[in-house]
Amino acid sequence: MAPALCANCKTERALIKRPKNHAKLCKACFITVFEDEVHHTIISSQLFRLGEKVAIGASGGKDSTVLASVLKTLNERHGYGLELVLLSIDEGIKGYRDDSLETVKRNAVQYDMPLKVVGYDELYGWTMDQVVETIGKKGNCTYCGVFRRQALDRGAKMLGIKHVVTGHNADDVAETVLMNLLRGDLARLSRSTSIVTGDSRSEVKRSKPLKYSYEKEIVLYAHHKRLDYFSTECIYSPEAFRGSARGLIKQLERVRPTAILDIVRSGEDMARLVLGESTSSCACKGQKSAGLAFLEDDIGGCGSQNGRTPGGEMAAMDKQLRENEAHEALEVDIVKAMSENKVGSEKERELPIRSSNGTSRGPARQVLGNCKRCGYMSSQEICQACMLLEGLNKNRAQIQI
Amino acid sequence: MADTSETTTIPITVDFSGGLEMLFDSKRRHSISLPATDGSGKPANIAFLIDHLCRNLMKDPRAELFVLDNHIRPGILVLINDADWELEGEEAYEIQPRDNILFVSTLHGG
Numbered sequence: 001m002a003p004a005l006c007a008n009c010k011t012e013r014a015l016i017k018r019p020k021n022h023a024k025l026c027k028a029c030f031i032t033v034f035e036d037e038v039h040h041t042i043i044s045s046q047l048f049r050l051g052e053k054v055a056i057g058a059s060g061g062k063d064s065t066v067l068a069s070v071l072k073t074l075n076e077r078h079g080y081g082l083e084l085v086l087l088s089i090d091e092g093i094k095g096y097r098d099d100s101l102e103t104v105k106r107n108a109v110q111y112d113m114p115l116k117v118v119g120y121d122e123l124y125g126w127t128m129d130q131v132v133e134t135i136g137k138k139g140n141c142t143y144c145g146v147f148r149r150q151a152l153d154r155g156a157k158m159l160g161i162k163h164v165v166t167g168h169n170a171d172d173v174a175e176t177v178l179m180n181l182l183r184g185d186l187a188r189l190s191r192s193t194s195i196v197t198g199d200s201r202s203e204v205k206r207s208k209p210l211k212y213s214y215e216k217e218i219v220l221y222a223h224h225k226r227l228d229y230f231s232t233e234c235i236y237s238p239e240a241f242r243g244s245a246r247g248l249i250k251q252l253e254r255v256r257p258t259a260i261l262d263i264v265r266s267g268e269d270m271a272r273l274v275l276g277e278s279t280s281s282c283a284c285k286g287q288k289s290a291g292l293a294f295l296e297d298d299i300g301g302c303g304s305q306n307g308r309t310p311g312g313e314m315a316a317m318d319k320q321l322r323e324n325e326a327h328e329a330l331e332v333d334i335v336k337a338m339s340e341n342k343v344g345s346e347k348e349r350e351l352p353i354r355s356s357n358g359t360s361r362g363p364a365r366q367v368l369g370n371c372k373r374c375g376y377m378s379s380q381e382i383c384q385a386c387m388l389l390e391g392l393n394k395n396r397a398q399i400q401i
Numbered sequence: 402m403a404d405t406s407e408t409t410t411i412p413i414t415v416d417f418s419g420g421l422e423m424l425f426d427s428k429r430r431h432s433i434s435l436p437a438t439d440g441s442g443k444p445a446n447i448a449f450l451i452d453h454l455c456r457n458l459m460k461d462p463r464a465e466l467f468v469l470d471n472h473i474r475p476g477i478l479v480l481i482n483d484a485d486w487e488l489e490g491e492e493a494y495e496i497q498p499r500d501n502i503l504f505v506s507t508l509h510g511g
Contacts (some may be wrong), residue, residue: 232420233509
């Protein structure tokens with residue numbers, strides 16, 4: 001087969017076939033186009049203010065490494081005037097996070113950005129190693145996920161930063177859309193498609209500039225730019241990536257690569273239908289999103305309970321939580337929604353499309369207040385992290401006796 | 402390459418990254434001699450290479466992390482001399498001496 005030439009410059013050999021439009025591009029044109037598209041997303045959704053201090057949630061993995069690299073490039077090229085900081089969470093998992101943190105430390109040097117690491121041990125008094133020692137591997141992702149969501153915000157607050165960007169990509173968003181569709185949770189589906197979460201009431205805003213970037217292109221960008229990233233699965237959920245929604249997404253992509261962005265767009269459209277507002281922030285489509293903001297509803301970092309966990313495991317987690325009285329009140333929304341589904345009330349099924357903010361379901365997550373225990377923002381009296389900690393601390397007390 | 406098997410094998414390098422290293426002795430780069438033809442005498446192509454790697458190079462029993470239903474697992478990218486294999490004919494690409502084939506997983510988090 002004669003080598004194809006780049007569709008853009010028509011001189012270099014094409015090395016990339018773009019999943020979104022099958023365009024064949026050479027390495028240099030691909031890198032430029034990838035960066036331009038992220039720039040377009042940033043500008044059209046007015047993601048940043050001039051001179052804003054922004055923390056990049058950095059795990060050392062491909063997505064956040066590419067995000068840091070692209071933001072540095074665009075910040076310099078287009079004069080965003082951003083002050084970029086790497087913010088890493090140390091969950092306290094030996095043989096996993098300590099290795100990936102070494103990657104982040106190298107990234108800090110490579111990108112000339114300050115690095116702040118906040119640990120679960122200093123925030124919560126528990127490392128994930130200790131959590132797993134106490135509760136076992138089953139369900140540990142729930143703890144990690146709840147802790148991480150707060151940890152990023154708390155880390156940002158320590159730095160006096162009000163905006164955290166994460167490396168969530170189009171595949172992640174598509175996966176979350178599918179998961180929420182399968183659960184019938186359109187309220188959450190709408191939130192998950194929003195590029196910005198966290199509104200005026202929340203102290204730290206979250207956004208995902210790579211929301212429209214294919215995971216395939218992120219990996220190719222990292223490869224062709226020779227970026228230094230870490231890729232090993234968490235030792236406590238080594239096969240989490242085999243989750244059914246993820247597998248389905250990848251199989252769809254194999255058959256029809258545009259499917260991923262189509263699912264993202266469908267999610268945005270459904271969100272608009274359900275909530276009467278747009279979650280697409282792309283100005284070229286003429287919409288500006290307010291984006292309903294609930295900081296406890298961001299899509300999960302490493303997958304955790306959101307998306308990559310196979311159904312059986314979620315059900316088992318559900319059961320385990322139910323058996324433990326101390327944990328009764330702290331079921332995360334997903335678990336609650338699932339158990340509701342399992343009861344399978346016909347009434348629920350016959351409901352017409354919910355026209356308001358998912359009021360027919362779930363706890364009162366509309367009201368954002370502060371956790372009575374730690375003072376951190378929460379839609380419940382006691383935040384999820386404090387509830388989990390209470391259970392953990394009781395267990396520790398028992399073990400010590 | 403001085404040995405006489407040169408006529409019947411093709412020297413290539415195979416790279417694994419994005420977490421796939423762990424299935425192949427935790428080593429990123431492998432220099433291998435690939436039989437020039439498959440069992441039925443057809444020139445070695447990518448499909449044959451994948452099968453060869455599973456039989457001879459993989460140190461991990463979890464082959465399903467690399468292949469599903471006899472094809473490369475969706476979510477694993479294949480680059481032939483740095484080009485997306487979709488540009489090169491995918492499994493049907495006939496392997497040439499000194500080719501570099503990279504398998505990179507997009508499936509692993511960080």
